[in-house]
Amino acid sequence: MIKQAIIPLAGLGTRLLPLTSVFAKELLPINGKPGIEYILDECIDAGIKEIIFIISKKKEIVKKYFYNDKFYKKIIKNKKDSRILKEYKKILKYRKKIKFVYQNSPKGTGDAVLKTQNYIKDNFFLMLLPDDLIMKINCSKAMIKVHNKYKSSVMASMVVNKKTVNRWGIYSSKKKLDKNNFLISDVVEKPDVNKSPSNNAVIGRYILSKEIFKVLKNQKKGKGGEIHITDSIKKMILNGSKYVGHKFSGKYLDCGSMNGYINSSLEISKI
Ligand code: G1P
Numbered sequence: 713m714i715k716q717a718i719i720p721l722a723g724l725g726t727r728l729l730p731l732t733s734v735f736a737k738e739l740l741p742i743n744g745k746p747g748i749e750y751i752l753d754e755c756i757d758a759g760i761k762e763i764i765f766i767i768s769k770k771k772e773i774v775k776k777y778f779y780n781d782k783f784y785k786k787i788i789k790n791k792k793d794s795r796i797l798k799e800y801k802k803i804l805k806y807r808k809k810i811k812f813v814y815q816n817s818p819k820g821t822g823d824a825v826l827k828t829q830n831y832i833k834d835n836f837f838l839m840l841l842p843d844d845l846i847m848k849i850n851c852s853k854a855m856i857k858v859h860n861k862y863k864s865s866v867m868a869s870m871v872v873n874k875k876t877v878n879r880w881g882i883y884s885s886k887k888k889l890d891k892n893n894f895l896i897s898d899v900v901e902k903p904d905v906n907k908s909p910s911n912n913a914v915i916g917r918y919i920l921s922k923e924i925f926k927v928l929k930n931q932k933k934g935k936g937g938e939i940h941i942t943d944s945i946k947k948m949i950l951n952g953s954k955y956v957g958h959k960f961s962g963k964y965l966d967c968g969s970m971n972g973y974i975n976s977s978l979e980i981s982k983i
Contacts, residue, residue: 714856714919716831717760717838719751720824722768722815727969736773738842740973743980746777747967751842752806758852760838764811764831766824778807820938825920826928834922836865839941841916843968844868845976847983851917851960858893859919864954867896867945868917870964878902881914881942883957896955901942902935912957914942915964924948 725732731740738748755763767774784800787793815827825839836859838852846868855866872880884898899914918941927944934940949955965979966972 713759713834714836714838714859715759715761715834716764717755717762717840717852718764718766718825718828718832719748719840719842720766720815720821721748721771721774721842722766722818722824724770724818725968728973731973736771737968738774739777741977742845742967742973743977747845748774748777748842749806750845750847751840752809754846754850754852755838755840756806756809757850758838758856760852761809762811763809764813764828766813766815766827768814768816768818775812778803778810820933821941822928822931822939822944825941826925826939829925832922832925836919836921839916839918839920843966844916845965845967845980846915846917846960846962847965847980849960849962851915851958851962854960855917855919855958858956858958862889862893862954862956864956865921865945865948866919866956866958867899868915868960869894869957870913870915870960872911872913874908874911875905877908877911877913878905881940882908882910883912883914884909885912885957889956892959892961894957894959896949896957898949899942899946899955901940915960917960920945921953923953 721738725737728737739746788797813827815824851868858866881899881901882903883896885894886897887895924944927947931939931944934943965976967976
């Protein structure tokens with residue numbers, strides 16, 4: 713069973729400036745609800761019991777969102793508003809499941825994952841990148857099923873426009889396992905458009921094994937001077953670890969870019 717999830721939240725959100733200059737991108741509203749709550753709902757619905765937030769001193773506002781009790785209690789006392797009480801209870805429910813760890817310098821997703829090493833109890837855990845919303849069908853739940861079937865690591869996959877491959881991790885695959893799942897033979901972080909092995913991209917849902925921490929400890933900086941989880945996954949695959957790519961069927965919304973963020977509220981309002 714996969715019981716723990718980790719969510720890297722220490723990123724600066726520069727693609728969403730000026731919205732992120734004083735605010736955390738994960739708290740920005742998407743159709744009237746902070747983006748992070750969609751991610752939390754996906755985790756909880758998939759049976760996750762503990763969620764580890766990787767934040768930084770600059771992102772304390774994320775913690776505050778879940779620990780603003782004094783403010784809520786005062787308002788609830790003065791104003792008998794059932795909607796506010798319901799929202800407060802929801803936040804308390806989320807909070808019970810959340811732990812915070814710190815990544816004070818944003819060195820990349822690989823470095824963020826390494827910060828959770830001492831908290832991971834089981835052999836496998838889930839990671840969700842909060843820029844990637846997947847609506848309609850719970851991608852984490854589907855991936856946990858794939859993990860249970862193949863006893864492997866799993867990553868979400870989606871075919872993207874060939875001209876945009878340098879924005880994603882890109883897969884190579886040799887073998888189809890079943891209709892929506894394939895065996896990954898290699899993965900490369902943000903390849904050049906003319907050197908890309910395919911246009912099948914990594915989307916931000918991963919089931920990873922604890923083994924990855926050993927690799928991450930020695931992981932050197934890659935593209936853009938960051939420590940990428942993709943580079944450690946690549947090493948593991950080349951050393952024989954089994955990674956399955958899962959073509960998810962939900963609706964993908966890229967909330968990490970300005971156009972994508974604006975579009976996401978419109979799309980969710982239609983669901
Ligand atoms: C990260 C990963 C990349 C993946 C993408 C999915 O990139 O490094 O491999 O394809 O998420 O959203 P980032 O969005 O942090 O640049």
